[in-house]
Amino acid sequence: MTFALVGNQNCGKTTLFNALTGSNCHVGNFPGVTIEQKSGFINNYKNCSVVDLPGIYSIRPYSAEEIVTRDFILNEKPDAIINIVDATNIERNLYLTLQILELRVPTVLALNMMDEVRGNGGSIDITRMSELLGITVIPISAAKGEGISDLIKAVVNAASQKTRPAVTELCSPGPVHRCIHSVAHVIEDHAQKLGIPSRFAAIKLIEGDDLNFITRLALSQNEVELIEHSVIEMENERGLDRNAALADMRYDFITKVCEASVIKGSESKERKFSEKLDKILTGKFTAIPIFIAIMAMVFWLTFSIIGGFFSELLSTGIDSLGNIVGKALSGYNLNPVFQSLVTDGIFAGVGAVVSFLPIILVLFFFLSILEDTGYMTRVAFFMDKLLRHIGLSGRSFVPMIIGFGCSVPAVMATRTLSSERDRHMTVLLIPFMSCSAKIPIYAIFCAAFFPAHSALAMTLLYIIGMVIGIVIALILNKTAYRGKPVPFVMELPNYRLPSFKSVLLLLREKANDFLQRAFTVILYATLIIWCLSSFDTKLNFITDSSNSLLAFFGRAITPVFKPLGFSDWRIVSSLIAGFSAKEAVVGTLSVLSSSGLSELNTVLPGMFNGLSAVSFLIFTLLYTPCIAAVNAIKRELGSGWKALGVVISQCVIAWICSFAVYNIGSMLL
Amino acid sequence: MNLDKLPIGRFAVIRSVNGNSTLRLRLLDMGLIPGTKVSVHKVAPMGDPIEISVRGYELTIRKDDAALIELNEEA
Numbered sequence: 239m240t241f242a243l244v245g246n247q248n249c250g251k252t253t254l255f256n257a258l259t260g261s262n263c264h265v266g267n268f269p270g271v272t273i274e275q276k277s278g279f280i281n282n283y284k285n286c287s288v289v290d291l292p293g294i295y296s297i298r299p300y301s302a303e304e305i306v307t308r309d310f311i312l313n314e315k316p317d318a319i320i321n322i323v324d325a326t327n328i329e330r331n332l333y334l335t336l337q338i339l340e341l342r343v344p345t346v347l348a349l350n351m352m353d354e355v356r357g358n359g360g361s362i363d364i365t366r367m368s369e370l371l372g373i374t375v376i377p378i379s380a381a382k383g384e385g386i387s388d389l390i391k392a393v394v395n396a397a398s399q400k401t402r403p404a405v406t407e408l409c410s411p412g413p414v415h416r417c418i419h420s421v422a423h424v425i426e427d428h429a430q431k432l433g434i435p436s437r438f439a440a441i442k443l444i445e446g447d448d449l450n451f452i453t454r455l456a457l458s459q460n461e462v463e464l465i466e467h468s469v470i471e472m473e474n475e476r477g478l479d480r481n482a483a484l485a486d487m488r489y490d491f492i493t494k495v496c497e498a499s500v501i502k503g504s505e506s507k508e509r510k511f512s513e514k515l516d517k518i519l520t521g522k523f524t525a526i527p528i529f530i531a532i533m534a535m536v537f538w539l540t541f542s543i544i545g546g547f548f549s550e551l552l553s554t555g556i557d558s559l560g561n562i563v564g565k566a567l568s569g570y571n572l573n574p575v576f577q578s579l580v581t582d583g584i585f586a587g588v589g590a591v592v593s594f595l596p597i598i599l600v601l602f603f604f605l606s607i608l609e610d611t612g613y614m615t616r617v618a619f620f621m622d623k624l625l626r627h628i629g630l631s632g633r634s635f636v637p638m639i640i641g642f643g644c645s646v647p648a649v650m651a652t653r654t655l656s657s658e659r660d661r662h663m664t665v666l667l668i669p670f671m672s673c674s675a676k677i678p679i680y681a682i683f684c685a686a687f688f689p690a691h692s693a694l695a696m697t698l699l700y701i702i703g704m705v706i707g708i709v710i711a712l713i714l715n716k717t718a719y720r721g722k723p724v725p726f727v728m729e730l731p732n733y734r735l736p737s738f739k740s741v742l743l744l745l746r747e748k749a750n751d752f753l754q755r756a757f758t759v760i761l762y763a764t765l766i767i768w769c770l771s772s773f774d775t776k777l778n779f780i781t782d783s784s785n786s787l788l789a790f791f792g793r794a795i796t797p798v799f800k801p802l803g804f805s806d807w808r809i810v811s812s813l814i815a816g817f818s819a820k821e822a823v824v825g826t827l828s829v830l831s832s833s834g835l836s837e838l839n840t841v842l843p844g845m846f847n848g849l850s851a852v853s854f855l856i857f858t859l860l861y862t863p864c865i866a867a868v869n870a871i872k873r874e875l876g877s878g879w880k881a882l883g884v885v886i887s888q889c890v891i892a893w894i895c896s897f898a899v900y901n902i903g904s905m906l907l
Numbered sequence: 908m909n910l911d912k913l914p915i916g917r918f919a920v921i922r923s924v925n926g927n928s929t930l931r932l933r934l935l936d937m938g939l940i941p942g943t944k945v946s947v948h949k950v951a952p953m954g955d956p957i958e959i960s961v962r963g964y965e966l967t968i969r970k971d972d973a974a975l976i977e978l979n980e981e982a
Contacts, residue, residue, distance in 0.1 A: 296936035300929045327964045330938055478941060482924065485935040486942070489962075502963075516949070525952040619967055623953040626969075632956075725930040727937060728967040730958065 239286045239397050242311060244338060245322035246331050247293035247656070248731040250350045254322055254380035255290045256740055258390065265747060267876060268310075271302050274653050280390055289316065293656075295330070297337040299448055300725075302658040311341055318344040318397035320389070325349045325362060325377070326508075328500060332492045333485075335371070339403045342435040344396040345373050348389050352377040360503030367499040372405025381737055406437065410494065414487040417444065417472035421465050428455035444469050444480050508732040512612075515733055519613070525620045532613075533639060536604045540597060540643065541674055548596030556593060560585030575779045578772055579765075587764020587818065592756050594866075598647050599745055605640065605647075606744050609654065610736030619730060628708055629715030631726045634664040638707075641671030642700075645867035648673075649874055650748065663711065663719050665874045669863040669888055670707030672700050675820035679858050682824055686839035687851045703859050706895065755869055763818045763865040770814075783830060788814065802857060802893065803850030803900040813857070819864045849907065853900040860892035910945065910959065910976040918946045919978040926975040938962040939976060 243258075245251045255263070255276060263278025276290040291310055292303035299305045311319065321338050323331040328349075338345055347368075355362065368375040374392045378385030395401070409415045422429075422440035429436040432454060439451050443465055452462055469480055476483045518524050539545070564581040608614050614636055622632030633655050641648035648668045655661045672680070680699055684692040770788040774780050783789060792811035799810055812826035828834060833841045846854060862885045863871065872881035913919055921943045924934050938961055939945070948958040948965050956969045 296933070298932055298936060300933055329962045330964055333936060333938065481932055482935055482940055485938075486940045489938055489940060489943075520949070520952065522952045619956065619958075620951045620953065622969070623951065623955045725928075725933050725972060726956065726967070726969050727930075727933055727972075730965060730967060 239317040239394070240314070241280075241286065241288045241318050241320050241393055241397065242307075242314075242316040243288050243290045243320045243322065244307060244311075244334070245293060246295055246324065246334060248729055249293070249322055249324035249327075249331060250380045251290065251293055251322050253737055253740060254320075254348065254350065254378070254386075255288065256737075256743055257380050257383055257386050258288055265751075267873075268306050271306060271658060271876065273302055273306050273658065283390065283394065286390075286394060288320070289314075294334065296334060297341075298445070301656070303656065311338075311343060316343065317400075318346065318393050320348055320393050321345055322348045322350050322380075325351050325355045326506060328362075329489070329492055329496060332495065333488055336408050336488045336491065339371065339373070339405070339408060340435065340438045340441060342402050342438065344399075344401050345403055346389065346393045346396050347371065347373055347375040348380075348385075349375055349377045350380050353379040353382055353384065354506065354508060355503060358503035358506045361501045363499040363501075367495060370405070370495045370498060372403040374401075381734075408491055409487045410490055412487075413472045413475040414483050417468050420468045424461050424464055425451075425455055425457065428457065441484065444472075445484060446480075506732070508734070512730075512732040516616070516730070520616050520620055525616075529617060529620075532608070536601070536608075537643060540601045540604065545597035545600035548600070549593050552596055553589065553593035556585060556589035560589065575772075578779075579768065582772070583765055583768035584761070587768065588756055588761050592753070594644065594646075595749065595752060595756075598644065598752055599749060601640065601643055601647055602745060602748050603741065605636070605651065606741050607736050610734070610740065612731045612733045614654070615728065615730050618728065622726060628711035629719065630660055630663060630711065633728075634660055634667075637664050638667060638671055641668040641673060643674055645669055645671075645673050645863050646752070646870050647748075649867060649870040650751070652874055659719055662875060663714055665871055666714065666884065667707045667711055669867065669871075669884070670703045670710065670860070672703045672859060673820065673867075675864065676858060678821060678824045680855065682838050683842065683851055683855055686842040687846070687848050699855060699859055702856065706860060706891065710891070755866060759869045760818070760866055767815055767818050767822070771811075789830075798893075801900070802896040803853045803904075804846065806845050809845060809854065813861065816858065817862060817865055819866070820858070823858060849900060849903045852903065853896045856899050857892045857896040860888060860895055862888050862892075908978050908980055909974045910947070910978060911957070911970040911973040913945075913947050913978060915947050915949065918944055919980055920944055922977045922979045924976050930972055931975065934968075934972070934976070937966060945976075945978070 243251060243255055255278070258280050259278030260281050263276055266275050267273065268275045273292055277287055280286045280288060289310065291307045294304050294307055297304060297308050299308060310316070319338055321335050323335060335347060349362065349364070352362070362377070364375050364377055374396060376385055376389045376392050378389055380386070407415075409418065418437060418440050421443055422436045425439055425443070426436045429439045434451075434455075439455065442449055442451055451457075457465075472483065473479055478486060519528060560581050563585065564577065567577045567580060605614075617636055618632035620632070621635040625632055625634055634652075637648045637651040637655070640651050645668050648671070649665055652661045652664045652668075655664060680696050681692075684695045688695045767788070770791065771783050771786045772779060773787055774785045775787060775790050780786060788811050789807055792807035792814060796805055796807050796810050799805065799813075804810070808827065808830035811830060812823045815826040816823040824838070827842075828838050831838070831841045831845065842851070862868070868881050868885055871884055872878050875881060875884075908919070910919075910921075921939060921941050923941055924931055924939055943961060945959050945961045948960045950957050954970075956967050957973060958965050958967050959973070
């Protein structure tokens with residue numbers, strides 16, 4: 239049996255999903271769109287799976303999320319719907335419930351956060367509410383695990399009995415009620431043939447028929463006119479247009495249900511606490527300084543303290559493991575080619591990437607805590623005004639900030655954005671935020687060429703990346719993503735302590751995700767780079783890389799880079815190697831110039847002049863993201879071709895910018 | 908008066924939700940319907956967006972969008 243989990247954003251849906259399924263869940267995308275699809279089996283019910291649908295406020299199709307939810311329910315025909323409702327904000331949440339009830343699918347209402355309602359002296363008459371809505375209502379607290387087993391029993395029961403909602407009249411007598419009835423009456427026979435609930439079809443026709451019911455129901459011209467006539471009559475009688483009248487009808491019904499079953503408590507403790515905290519965290523003068531302080535703290539802890547420590551530990555571990563394996567292999571007298579493949583290829587390449595795992599996990603740990611406490615929505619709240627100028631909303635700000643750490647988790651973090659358009663645009667902008675792997679390149683070049691103004695030069699590079707990103711966003715906003723942005727309608731949930739279990743589950747998921755990639759795409763990429771640098775054009779195994787295939791290709795495409803001021807094949811080869819990971823740029827330069835990392839700043843002035851060094855820095859700042867990031871981009875954009883497009887356009891942008899810098903610079907100097 | 912101009916803390920009743928976009932439908936679905944009581948709860952540090960109270964909860968919307976909501980002034 240399949241159950242669909244449907245509810246508003248911030249109503250505890252993910253917490254309930256985790257409580258229902260434990261950790262045996264599967265994450266993917268809905269077919270055709272890049273909206274996350276999570277599904278898993280219910281604990282101890284091996285034949286029951288739950289699909290976590292995107293958090294939405296209404297089934298009306300504003301964006302991909304609502305369409306995904308609606309189409310899943312209509313086309314995949316789940317055996318039952320678990321509708322989760324935040325009991326502390328019950329009026330608004332029940333709006334979606336009423337729309338779900340119109341679909342006439344077996345449904346159970348999970349009334350979440352009942353502990354909070356009780357804690358503030360409120361109560362809900364569950365029996366009365368259940369009678370009025372015609373479905374089973376189960377009070378739960380997803381965070382505390384209360385009521386979960388009752389909920390599972392109820393939904394399994396509803397699904398196996400195929401219990402449709404008992405109440406069909408979800409409105410009070412009046413013009414709207416009459417209109418729905420007369421339209422439903424007109425289409426009843428047609429709807430029955432198609433197996434669609436006639437009241438649902440009637441409401442869709444009144445609202446404006448986005449499901450093309452007129453054709454699907456094979457309505458005659460006469461019937462269509464009849465429907466339009468009764469809608470206009472209703473609008474006149476009610477004094478509201480059709481959409482307002484229908485929304486009003488639902489809220490009117492909800493008010494009646496709540497009056498009969500809900501006793502509101504005193505003002506919630508959680509609310510009061512959040513209000514107090516918000517006075518500081520979103521205060522006029524305090525919000526932005528505190529935000530900068532928090533982010534600086536997170537980055538500092540991630541990149542230099544905790545993540546850095548574990549990362550170094552892990553890479554030392556991998557290195558010594560590589561040495562042991564290398565010694566064992568040479569002791570075994572294995573063919574040196576294979577030995578090099580294992581040690582220089584797999585261990586060096588995959589090891590370099592895997593050593594990022596701690597940094598990614600630590601970063602995600604902090605960010606998911608900031609997200610789960612409700613702070614990130616505040617960031618979106620006070621940053622919205624800035625991002626609106628480039629056609630994005632405040633929600634895109636956080637992934638972009640993460641991009642300064644590493645593009646991979648940044649791209650993964652766009653999953654939290656609520657519209658597909660914003661997600662895609664943000665993904666495209668992230669590579670312009672200089673990731674931490676570029677720091678070694680910047681540091682060594684700035685030390686070699688601008689020793690007096692190193693910090694200034696590095697800061698400028700970060701700013702150049704952001705400025706180009708903004709320009710690209712403005713262009714995208716006028717071209718590929720011209721469509722209207724999804725309205726910025728958002729809630730600031732109360733601050734909550736994050737659930738430790740949810741954070742751990744998320745980390746496990748990200749780790750699996752990352753390792754899976756490290757051992758597939760990245761393994762292939764490092765093997766290719768290894769092959770290119772270990773064989774010559776006649777495929778003989780070589781130790782001097784200046785005769786390697788990599789050098790050959792480097793020399794072959796050097797003319798492309800000549801207009802940018804670098805004609806040394808070693809430079810071009812380092813850029814090719816940079817595709818596997820940006821750290822490889824410096825590594826390759828040091829290998830190919832046969833100098834240690836510490837001597838590089840004395841060797842580099844022989845390969846570059848000041849202007850070509852700037853041109854090179856601009857190029858490395860802007861050109862293709864590394865293979866791991868490209869793979870993440872591919873997954874978020876849902877297409878390999880689009881990811882390839884990102885690679886090509888980034889390279890073109892980098893080339894143009896470097897060309898401009900080098901040539902304008904040559905003219906001026 | 909329109910909702911973007913309503914001073915913080917004062918209550919008013921919605922007269923109409925204008926505009927002809929998906930935004931209007933979304934606002935209706937969120938419970939901003941003619942006859943509903945609203946107030947402005949707080950304003951973001953840069954002056955936009957605003958947070959409004961409606962039907963017992965708080966909702967963040969942009970000022971441009973709030974301008975689409977006409978109010979009847981009333982205590």
